[in-house]
Amino acid sequence: MAQFLQQVVSGLASGGIYASLAVAIVLIYRSTRVINFAQGEMGMFMTFVALWLIDGGWPYWAAFFATLAMAFVGGVLLERIVIRPIESAPPVTVVIVTVGLLIALNGAAFWIWGGETRSFPSAFSTRPIRIGGVAFSIQDFGIIGVSLVAVFLLYLFFRFTKAGLALRAAALNPEASRLVGVRVGWMLALGWGFASVLGALSGMMVAPLVFLDPNMMRGVLLYALAAAILGGLDSPLGAVIGGLALGVGLNLISTYVDFVGDTLKLPVAFAVILGVLLVRPAGLLGRTTLRRA
Amino acid sequence: MNVRRLLFACALALVFPLGVQASTAADPGVTSTSILIGGTVPLSGEAASGGVTAKGAAAYFAYVNAKGGVFKRKINYRYVDDAYDPAKTIQATRELVQQDHVFAIFNSLGTTQNIAIRPFLNSVGVPQLFVASGWGGWAREYKRYPGTIGFIPTYTGEGIIYGRYIKKKLPKAKIGVLYQDDEYGRELVAALKKGLGSKARQIVSQKSYDPTSTDVSQQVIALKASGANVLMNFAFGKFAILTFVHVKKLGWKPQIFVNAVAAATSVMKLASASGQTQNAISIGFFKDPADPRFDRDKGMKLYKSIMRKYGGGGQPGRAAVCSRGGAPAWCSGYYLAGMASAYAMTAALKKAGKNLTRKSLMRAVTHLDIRDNPFVLPKVRIKTSPTDRYPIEQAQLQRWKGTRWRAFGKLAPAPRR
Amino acid sequence: MTRHRAFGVGLQVSAFVAAVAVLALLPHWLSDFRASEVSYVGIYFVAILGLNILTGYTGQISLGHGAFMAIGGYTTAILVGHHAVRDLWTIPLAGLVAGAAGLLFGLPALRLSGLYLALATFAIAVALPPVLKKFDHFTGGSQGIQLFGDPDYTGKGFENVHVAGQTLTFNNWLYYLAWTIAVVLFALAWALLGGRLGRTFRAIRDSEVAATSSGVNLPLYKTLAFGVSAFYAGVAGSLFAIASTYVNPETFPIVLSLYLLIGAVVAGLGSLWGVAAGALFIQYLPSLAGHVSKSAGAPSVAYGVLLILVVLVLPFGAGGLLQRIGRPLTNSIFRKS
Secondary structure, eight states: OHHHHHHHHHHHHHHHHHHHHHHHHHHHHHHHSOOOTTHHHHHHHHHHHHHHHHHTTOOHHHHHHHHHHHHHHHHHHHIIIIIGGGTTSOHHHHHHHHHHHHHHHHHHHHHHHOSOOBOOOOSSOOOEEEETTEEEEHHHHHHHHHHHHHHHHHHHHHHHOHHHHHHHHHHHOHHHHHHTTOOHHHHHHHHHHHHHHHHHHHHHHHHHHHOBOTTHHHHHHHHHHHHHHHHOTTOHHHHHHHHHHHHHHHHHHHHHOTTTTTTTHHHHHHHHHHHHHHHOTTTTTOOOOOOOO | OOHHHHHHHHHHHHHHHHHHHHSOSSOTTBOSSEEEEEEEEOOSSTTGGGGHHHHHHHHHHHHHHHTTOBTTBEEEEEEEEOTTOHHHHHHHHHIIIIISOOSEEEOOBOHHHHHHHHHHHHHTTOOEESOBOOOTHHHHTTTTOTTBOOOSOOHHHHHHHHHHHHHHHOTTOOEEEEEESSHHHHHHHHHHHHHHGGGGGGEEEEEEEOTTOSOOHHHHHHHHHTTOSEEEEEOOTHHHHHHHHHHHHTTOOOEEEEOGGGOOHHHHHHHHHHSOOTTOEEEEOBOOTTOGGGTTOHHHHHHHHHHHHHSSOSOTTSOOOTTSTTOOGGGSHHHHHHHHHHHHHHHHHHHHOSSOOHHHHHHHHTTOEEOOOTTBOTTOOEEOBTTBOOSBOEEEEEEEETTEEEEEEEEEEOOOO | OOHHHHHHHHHHHHHHHHHHHHHHHGGGTSOHHHHHHHHHHHHHHHHHHHHIIIIIISOOOOSOHHHHHHHHHHHHHHHHHHHOOOHHHHHHHHHHHHHHHHHHHHHHHTTOOHHHHHHHHHHHHHHHHHHHHHOHHHHOGGGOEEOTTOTTSTTTTTOOEEETTEEEOHHHHHHHHHHHHHHHHHHHHHHHHHSHHHHHHHHHHHOHHHHHHTTOOHHHHHHHHHHHHHHHHHHHHHHHHHHHSEEOGGGSOHHHHHHHHHHHHHHOTTOSTTHHHHHHHHHHHHHHHHHHOOSTTHHHHHHHHHHHHHHHHOTTHHHHHHHHHHHHHHHHHTOOO
């Protein structure tokens, strides 16, 4: 029983990691209808930048916010320079560009900082707390908390601000939005900027838990995609719930179903994706959309 | 396995020496002023951190060349990226052999990667030397593949050392094992069982992990729940670190054994910050640049000076104390591992004589007796014979205390089976 | 058939004949090893051709074609390595097995579109390697299956191959094997897609609703496209296993699926003639990038940046470029009065 509880708690911690990146993926999808395969690498790269600042003497919080600011600018620039020119090309082209970004950023991190594993300071305490035979740290739940706060802030933004409304409109129907005066191009760039911030946030939350190296987000990206689909690609809250469900579910299956073990964890996660896509593509919390010709 | 294939394998085994003999004085890759050797290492992708062994080796060859080379021949070492993908390893190795006409393949990294190219290299008579992998098959299967030889102690030897130690010193052990689910991990587990002998049933739990995972917490929790009081941390890189971290988090205090590939001082120090590393046991056979016990060692000083001058790293004049922050990249033991192999390669080339052919090289490689490799632990010998394809068969047990490894006991043999 | 169209067809046929002639003679000008390198171009050519039929023509995005290649490759490896089947016979078999898998996948995929379909196919690409690793009794697990030296493997251990009265070096054999199949499959695709089938596919891509209201049996054609496309990928995978002489789960990694899609985009979706450009791109760009620098990571940066530049400059790929050049040319020949 103790093991069961511990696996659940540990699953929540892993799920928090998936959730934090999943929220960024959902945000980009929601505001630009693009799946950004480079989301994880962008977050990893910015985390390295943060570490560079910290190693250079900056205090943690100064480096933290500076990194988020740089991430925002970087995201906006990326959209303007690399995504905008191919707006009219088939959607596949954009996917390829994000793949190119993934490859380039991963290589750039190796090139600039090398491949060794490094530690990254944590905003929350990593000291283990043991209650009733179950161990966890504040960092584990801090990451879930931060993701939920991000989801809440996004909700407020989309629901109650003009910019949020404009962003939603630009994503849903660019043509009509332009007609009413929404500056669609800048809305898309804003979406990328915000998602980039969330990605950097995810990186800086995840690094203390799994240690920083250029391949840190590779595995996370896959599970984050699964979480985002499970929760619904246009629901940030769904991303968090999906991430947590995935984390706990996979942990329990790996523990109690011997055949699956760890080797088949990834296939199980993706079988879940396939199942979701076939049965209810909108995911747990997404909205089902009617297809118009 | 049918008879046809077995017969063919035997035929293959004959082809290598014939292939080598067929190439007479003018072996490809050798001129009067140069020797061209090549290899594949991961420079991109998930295992890119391992590719640095090639840099360590390249630096050493540059040093040798600066001193005149071997019999006035400069060693040109071409290493190519295979992104750890065996299909790419095959293509890249074929290019090295058929297009660049290398004299020998040296220090290619990876177990499945080298398994993939082994039959090809043997059939065309190209020596496959000092394979950067601890798999036991290089030495075990030398009769089928006589052109292939490994370097570091095998995972078999390592596992047996741990097994025997536990059998002797920890008779009440209840053993849990965390291992990577592939050839390397499975060989360690099998060897552990061999070393334990009759006590093998004291292994109470075995959990594997896949390198695509993000964490090993699930396995560590399960291992603790099994009641184990000894934990074999047969994990690689970041997963080994995470294992230490989770053990500490759970408040678990088993006797941990960590495998050599994950036991570099730089890695252990990282793990020590938040992990349960005190008293962990491992084996060592190379000198570790980040280990202060070698700061004044002649071989280590040579290593550092070579890396500074030819390895493109570190500011000259600034004493490289790897234990301090801001240490150069080559404080990682992987660079030194490459250099140790390069030393052995150079020694073999020298021993092969002025009239350098593949045949003379293979003869030298199977008659090594190097006692002065400055980069391996003191008293470790590099010895081979035509029937003994295990160049390094000794290892030193060491225990992690404070912030470094401390050797204990005598140099142990790393058994073959 | 109008004169304009006849000219177009004639032009394509003569281009085809010229290309075949060049391909047949190319090994004479290439070193032995380069011939085997170009054979990989042929292998990717077949795979991208298949992917283009699916993504370029019917608009169904697949991020999982590496998995179909893996199915084909493993079919060949298992049959040759474990069941003593002559390797050449396994090539069409591998295609059929992969094609069947494609059909099986195509059916449920009917419910998905656009990015959702892309993600579903990505799921297969991600899930397959661990599954291959797990069922090791069948697939050889992480140790894989070695074909080198196998008696049923043509050329056994890189020996010369005797075919049609000629003696070829092993590398040349690989070249001709890959490119003969590539040429045949290209002609097949051209014939199939040039006519009604191609128009039907393109109609589906442009508007499913319009196609249905014109009487197109959507499920049939969409699933068919999946099956055909997977067949091509399976053949490519089989050739890949033969050329590499070794398979294991890592030889068909997730990035392979991404590279194939890159190749299709660089080729130009919906363009058959651009496929060669796509295949050349994914075969040669990594090594070219590697020449730029040997430092860890730098080749990837070069690759990624170059890829982005190519896509930005030519969003419609090589095929788009060909069209941009070709159309004014034919228009100027047939000036409308």
